[in-house]
Amino acid sequence: MKALLYTPSLPRFFAARVLGKRFPRRLLPLRLAEVPLPQREGFVRVRVRLSGVCGSDLALLYGKSPPSISPFFSFPAVLGHEVLGEVEGSLVAVNPLLTCADRGLPPCPACQRGEEGLCQNVAEGSLAPGMLGYNRDLPGGWGEWILARPERLYPIPVHVPEERAVLAEPLAVVVRGLKKLKPWPKEVLILGMGTLGLLALQALRALGFSGKVYAVAKYPHQAAKAKAFGADALFSNAREALLERARRYRYLLFEGHRGGYEAVVEASGSGAGFRQALALAQEGGRVLLLGAPGLEWADLSPFWFKEVGLVGSYTYSPEEFAQAVGLLPELSDLEALIGGIFPLTDWQKALSAKGKALFRPNVS
Known part of the structure; x- marks a missing residue:
């Protein structure tokens, strides 16, 4: 499948960190590539409808991510953790966390409490470190397909536009934070x-x-x-x-x-x-x-x-993600946040868009 693959480069990392947005986008360690979609027991194939460009993605590309969190990501990886997908004709929001249950491990104390966003095993088990979009074993949403366990898929309420539905993941981060x-x-x-x-x-x-x-x-x-x-x-x-x-x-x-x-x-x-x-x-x-x-x-x-x-607030619990999806019909005109929808081939334009940029990997 076609996907945008991020491959770390220390020289480019330090150059981008110094130059910031002045660093030429064509030199960022990101390229359109043919990437195999792995098979994994208990995971289903999800066709990507839309995937967002997050501030944390830009921080990674421009060398602004703190080094202390780097052991909890794994690369090279297909980025994209804000994903609206399609399974058997139905739209679903994808919870990108890969915690104990996804990794084939007994639940850690945080997962036992339902606090999967604080999982202590994000660098353990049968998967490489990191959530979907920062994981070398499972491609993120900047590609045509992803894999996810059925429990990570949340049906989108009827009549919610796709451009609003893709915001479920960042909305879940906001919901968790505001409750604090x-x-x-x-x-x-x-x-x-x-x-x-x-x-x-x-x-x-x-x-x-x-x-x-x-x-x-x-x-x-x-x-x-x-x-x-x-x-x-x-x-x-x-x-x-x-x-x-x-x-x-x-x-x-x-x-x-x-x-x-x-x-x-x-x-x-x-x-x-x-x-x-x-x-x-x-x-x-x-x-x-x-x-x-x-x-x-x-x-x-x-x-x-x-x-x-x-x-x-960094991520969310399953209940908070579900709450965010449930709020989508109540929040008006969120589509106004979208600064453009781009095919994967226009990734350089997407990274410089004003407003929220989205990828539509499957362009018919």
Whole structure:
């Protein structure tokens, strides 16, 4: 089958890390190749309808992934963990986790609790390390077919468009993260109006949050979407949001603040966003990391000087994935997040698309 194969290259890794998005896309360690689809007992073939480009995929390609998580991936691999598939004519969202049950192992303590996203055996058992999309034994969604156990397939509710259904996986990450903010605060500030931030804006309301939601949107098109998705107030940058709520104090060359927001959701995945979130949280407030900053410097004083609490969301439990799929009919106009649908041959264009890029590997 045709697929986009990622093969690590240390020289390209370091060059991309230094140059970032200035690194030529044609030199990224990604190529269109013929890849065999393996056979595996207990797994079914799933035809890929759509597969998303995630921020973590871009972080990997541009050398921004933290080295400490590298033992839990395996390469070369076909990327793509946000997958909408088709089995016997029916659309399914694919849970890409490969945990104890998938690996032929007895359940670890986390899996026994139903917390498969915290599985302790992601680098053990009969499969190579990593989830679908970061696993050398099983191809991800940037190819024409994948393999998955039937328990990992969630039927899509009727009348949900494909461009919305493919967002089930990132929505599950958001759902898990937002639940960690309970008991609900009176207000939430969301940093970053990319896919995760805009999903969080809508999901908050769908999960029953009735307080104020503020959004920091860097670009005009993101601000327009945030307003359409129901943000109560918009800020063009983090400093504007901070000065709206905090008091400034100065000593010599240094500036400090008191006040801020009860809860801050960092959805940009950048080091700058992480530092801004810590500054924006009020005394005793909470910060939720939905994005995935890697090796970054940060002033850690807010954790003790302001007693800010920090939580994160990386994956999900089976119940949270099912909850996200169940929310799809309630969330309006998520298709507006899509920045383009591309065949595998146009992967360079997909990686530079504004908005959420999708691959359609099976182009008829």
